[in-house]
Amino acid sequence: MKARHRRFAFIALGLGSAALACAFVLNAFRANVMFFVSPSQIASHEETRTQRFRLGGLVERGSLVRSADSRTVSFIVTDGRASIPVIYTGALPDLFREGSGVVTQGTLGADGRMRADEVLAKHDEKYTPPQLERALREVRASTDTNAGARQ
Structure with missing residues (x-):
């Protein structure tokens, strides 16, 4: 036993x-x-504000502002339907441009601004996450539709 x-x-x-x-x-x-979200998902409160996440979209033209110390930048990431302001301190990637695709990584503050600790510039279709590719396609389609409606 x-x-x-x-x-x-x-x-x-x-x-x-x-x-x-x-x-x-x-x-x-x-x-x-780490979850990937679009500005529309954040605006519709689909995602929690306490977790770290990746935000993807286009850098809105005319939104890039550099601070006096030139290491801190703020810009707006948009998917055509919603926009999220982003604050980042550090060196931006060489391919970072207004109007181009970007993926930022960080947390969302209580003020609705994303505090990014990493910024990745989109450089080739081959390496784009499927969610970002879908969001960028929708932005381009809505931009083309809006341009055609204005003419």
């Missing part, structure tokens, strides 16, 4: 250890997962 209890204890200990290891791995995955 004693051997049976010992075997049961080893099995229980093994299962408990495996469950604990799985919990640690899942927690690490959850901490490193």
Whole structure:
């Protein structure tokens, strides 16, 4: 009977250890997962404001403002339906331009501005996330439609 209890204890200990290891791995995955959202999703409050996320869209023309220290910049990211102001301190990528695609990474402040800690400039269709590609296609389509309606 004693051997049976010992075997049961080893099995229980093994299962408990495996469950604990799985919990640690899942927690690490959850901490490193970063969601991609568009300005429209933030404006419609689909996304939580407490998590880190990636914001993708186009840099609105005429929105880029550099501060006096020239390391802090602010600009607006738009998807054609909504716009989100972004504040970033650091060096911008060489391909960063107004009117071009951008993906920023950071958190949304209580004032509705994104505090970015990383800015990635879109440089090739091959490397564009599918969500950003879809959003950019919609922006281009709505821009073409609006331009045709004005003429």
